Amino acid sequence: xxxxxxxxxxxxxxxxxxxxxxxxxxxxxxxxxxxxxxxxxxxxxxxxxxxxxxxxxxxxxxxxxxxxxxxxxxxxxxxxxxxxxxxxxxxxxxxxxxxxxxxxxxxxxxxxxxxxxxxxxxxxxxxxxxxxxxxxxxxxxxxxxxxxxxxxx
Ligand code: DQA
Numbered sequence: 001x002x003x004x005x006x007x008x009x010x011x012x013x014x015x016x017x018x019x020x021x022x023x024x025x026x027x028x029x030x031x032x033x034x035x036x037x038x039x040x041x042x043x044x045x046x047x048x049x050x051x052x053x054x055x056x057x058x059x060x061x062x063x064x065x066x067x068x069x070x071x072x073x074x075x076x077x078x079x080x081x082x083x084x085x086x087x088x089x090x091x092x093x094x095x096x097x098x099x100x101x102x103x104x105x106x107x108x109x110x111x112x113x114x115x116x117x118x119x120x121x122x123x124x125x126x127x128x129x130x131x132x133x134x135x136x137x138x139x140x141x142x143x144x145x146x147x148x149x150x151x152x153x
Pocket of ligand 1: 014
């Protein structure tokens with residue numbers, strides 16, 4: 001039996017369901033389904049499979065992380081504003097115990113001071129911000145390397 005460890009859960013938190021309505025100067029004007037389409041293409045090229053999840057409910061996000069080890073081998077997380085204050089989400093991510101890269105579309109370092117804080121510090125392999133949708137490709141590439149997955153369609 002062969003087993004491939006190439007499944008990446010790509011998780012979006014609060015307000016990503018209305019991404020196309022958020023400031024286009026900051027977030028690029030695309031919607032979540034277009035963002036996910038681009039992420040899936042990049043993943044396929046890297047030999048990764050993706051599963052996508054988005055919710056505006058912090059409890060649902062934590063519950064998804066509880067199930068994550070059964071569903072995926074790695075995580076890409078963009079928890080939106082929860083990133084900056086939700087210790088509950090950080091605890092759930094730690095519990096998931098999967099290699100994780102944190103991504104932000106915007107450059108969180110050069111915006112409000114409070115956006116510089118991340119509850120995921122110390123829990124993630126890398127934090128990528130300010131690269132728009134391309135940041136997800138970099139995150140997936142880092143996870144492919146970590147999982148020992150090379151090449152794809
Ligand atoms: C974000 C940055 C967060 O500060 C913000 O609250 C978001 C989006 C980003 O992708 O740039 O909701 O995570």
